[in-house]
Amino acid sequence: MVAGEVWSMTWLTLRVAATATLLSLPIAIAMGYFMARKDFPGKSLLQALIALPMVLPPVAVGLGLLYLLSPQGPLAWFWDLLGLRLAFTPAAAVLAASVVGFPLLERSCEQAFAAIPRRFEQVSRTLGRNPWATFFRVVLPLGQRGVLYGSLLAFTRALGEFGATALVAGILPGRTETLALGIYSQVQLGDDTAAFALCGVSFLLSLAALLAAEGWVGREIKGQRL
Amino acid sequence: MNTSASLHNTASPRSSHLAIQLTLGSFRLDIDTQWDAQVAVLFGPSGSGKSSVLETLLGLQPSARAHLQLAGELLEDSEKGFRLAPEKRGLGWVPQESTLFPHLSVRQNLSFGKKRAGPQAASIFQQAVEVLEIGSFLDRNVETLSGGERQRVALARALASNPRALLLDEPLAALDRNLRARILPFLLRVRDEFGLPMLYITHDPDEAVLLGETLLVLEEGRVVANGPAREVLWSPAALPLAEALGLENVFEARVAAEGSTSTQVHIKGGQQLTLGDPLPSDSAVTLAIRAEDVLISTVPTETLSARNTLKAKVLRCAPHRGHVHVHLDLGGEELVARLTPAAVSSLELQVGKTVYAIVKAQAIQQIS
Numbered sequence: 001m002v003a004g005e006v007w008s009m010t011w012l013t014l015r016v017a018a019t020a021t022l023l024s025l026p027i028a029i030a031m032g033y034f035m036a037r038k039d040f041p042g043k044s045l046l047q048a049l050i051a052l053p054m055v056l057p058p059v060a061v062g063l064g065l066l067y068l069l070s071p072q073g074p075l076a077w078f079w080d081l082l083g084l085r086l087a088f089t090p091a092a093a094v095l096a097a098s099v100v101g102f103p104l105l106e107r108s109c110e111q112a113f114a115a116i117p118r119r120f121e122q123v124s125r126t127l128g129r130n131p132w133a134t135f136f137r138v139v140l141p142l143g144q145r146g147v148l149y150g151s152l153l154a155f156t157r158a159l160g161e162f163g164a165t166a167l168v169a170g171i172l173p174g175r176t177e178t179l180a181l182g183i184y185s186q187v188q189l190g191d192d193t194a195a196f197a198l199c200g201v202s203f204l205l206s207l208a209a210l211l212a213a214e215g216w217v218g219r220e221i222k223g224q225r226l
Numbered sequence: 227m228n229t230s231a232s233l234h235n236t237a238s239p240r241s242s243h244l245a246i247q248l249t250l251g252s253f254r255l256d257i258d259t260q261w262d263a264q265v266a267v268l269f270g271p272s273g274s275g276k277s278s279v280l281e282t283l284l285g286l287q288p289s290a291r292a293h294l295q296l297a298g299e300l301l302e303d304s305e306k307g308f309r310l311a312p313e314k315r316g317l318g319w320v321p322q323e324s325t326l327f328p329h330l331s332v333r334q335n336l337s338f339g340k341k342r343a344g345p346q347a348a349s350i351f352q353q354a355v356e357v358l359e360i361g362s363f364l365d366r367n368v369e370t371l372s373g374g375e376r377q378r379v380a381l382a383r384a385l386a387s388n389p390r391a392l393l394l395d396e397p398l399a400a401l402d403r404n405l406r407a408r409i410l411p412f413l414l415r416v417r418d419e420f421g422l423p424m425l426y427i428t429h430d431p432d433e434a435v436l437l438g439e440t441l442l443v444l445e446e447g448r449v450v451a452n453g454p455a456r457e458v459l460w461s462p463a464a465l466p467l468a469e470a471l472g473l474e475n476v477f478e479a480r481v482a483a484e485g486s487t488s489t490q491v492h493i494k495g496g497q498q499l500t501l502g503d504p505l506p507s508d509s510a511v512t513l514a515i516r517a518e519d520v521l522i523s524t525v526p527t528e529t530l531s532a533r534n535t536l537k538a539k540v541l542r543c544a545p546h547r548g549h550v551h552v553h554l555d556l557g558g559e560e561l562v563a564r565l566t567p568a569a570v571s572s573l574e575l576q577v578g579k580t581v582y583a584i585v586k587a588q589a590i591q592q593i594s
Contacts, residue, residue: 126319
């Protein structure tokens with residue numbers, strides 16, 4: 001394995017993880033706010049369903065996604081309509097990373113929003129701001145640290161994603177082979193040196209992301225007076 | 227910002243009418259009351275429903291059935307399916323607890339309602355800053371403000387949004403007594419300089435008497451009395467509450483002569499009272515005497531230590547929870563004494579009988 005391959009693999013991993021996090025973000029924020037503010041029958045069930053991808057074996061999640069993306073699956077008509085074949089593309093790797101990272105992100109947003117006293121939103125309304133303006137001027141700024149913290153956790157989870165990605169995106173060198181998949185295939189090929197080198201890069205990336213999450217944002221959250 | 231719908235139903239610019247039916251768990255709020263005054267005080271013990279009334283007015287209680295007209299503006303009419311959103315009601319709200327936005331500076335908090343304030347935003351911002359004297363800490367972080375500063379900023383923020391009425395929910399409740407006395411003058415200045423209609427919620431009788439022209443007494447979800455502040459505190463309906471607060475007897479008085487250890491005051495009708503505290507002469511004061519601190523004698527007496535012996539006529543005797551409220555006419559003011567039924571019968575108190583009310587100088591409290 002040459003250094004250029006390590007770099008392109010690292011770059012792909014970062015791109016996949018960042019795209020996955022950014023795509024999940026608006027949905028997780030909307031869902032987190034909804035769950036933090038609404039009570040309805042079946043809320044616990046929905047909460048469990050959201051958390052499911054976090055505890056299921058990632059391979060099982062991958063198999064489920066593969067089924068949904070396949071031209072023979074229940075959504076075949078939808079993919080035909082769009083003319084898209086996502087399985088075994090970088091997009092599939094992004095999708096897999098999004099699904100496994102989403103529960104972490106949603107939960108963190110939900111907790112951040114639930115900690116904001118409703119009075120702030122009510123005062124904002126009486127000062128002439130409609131619900132949308134209130135959300136963007138009050139709720140989101142007050143919950144931003146939780147949102148950021150969740151984003152970093154989801155990003156870190158996406159960096160190390162293996163099982164679901166392997167199934168739905170395959171291990172295609174230069175196309176879908178991220179660091180985690182690269183380590184596996186180098187071990188399979190018997191190149192322990194390369195595998196350890198990739199482990200080292202993974203270690204540094206994950207450490208940096210976790211340090212950012214825990215050391216900086218995490219401390220801010222604990223110090224926050226809400 | 228007026229909507230055209232709310233402009234139709236305009237009566238006198240100060241007249242208000244609230245009819246609310248709201249059920250929250252086992253609590254039921256059911257009121258139908260009106261007033262015509264710049265400042266109305268909604269007065270009642272905690273749990274009486276004061277905050278529910280306020281939240282309904284603000285549009286934050288969607289389950290309420292209501293007809294709400296505040297200072298001439300129709301805000302809600304469930305019958306006709308009319309309901310302004312909270313952001314369209316134009317109400318300046320100062321909640322009990324501090325709700326300054328912690329992610330914004332004092333200045334940014336004040337500017338939050340700027341959009342609604344319209345073209346006058348800048349001048350009204352300036353006026354609010356001046357009246358509440360907060361110019362020196364506009365650029366501070368709100369987390370660094372003291373309790374009194376926070377409430378002044380909260381009041382300024384409500385004013386700066388150019389509201390058509392102010393709703394104040396026990397704005398002084400979170401402050402200690404000393405601080406309260408320092409913030410009250412700011413409230414009076416706001417009342418007089420902005421001239422806005424105000425609904426002031428409190429369970430503090432001093433604030434109620436000081437600020438309010440009209441007093442609405444709320445008990446267990448119902449308005450039990452409504453009228454000029456002093457009359458209401460005397461009404462039979464409000465008596466149990468006044469009793470709990472030690473406010474059965476409230477007098478306006480004028481200081482006649484100041485001594486070194488006591489003060490003479492005149493009350494309406496010309497009778498004179500002696501107080502234990504020195505007060506500046508010719509000042510107007512409001513005094514309270516607990517009904518249980520009033521003794522009744524059928525003969526004038528000079529052999530008691532009590533400084534005040536007032537000639538009176540019995541107006542009526544009203545039994546109340548095991549004792550009797552004896553209402554006395556002091557020749558202009560009414561005084562209530564609390565006696566046991568045995569005392570009432572042994573003194574043979576009957577309507578029209580002349581008696582002497584005896585009050586210790588120390589039992590007269592000055593409330594403002």
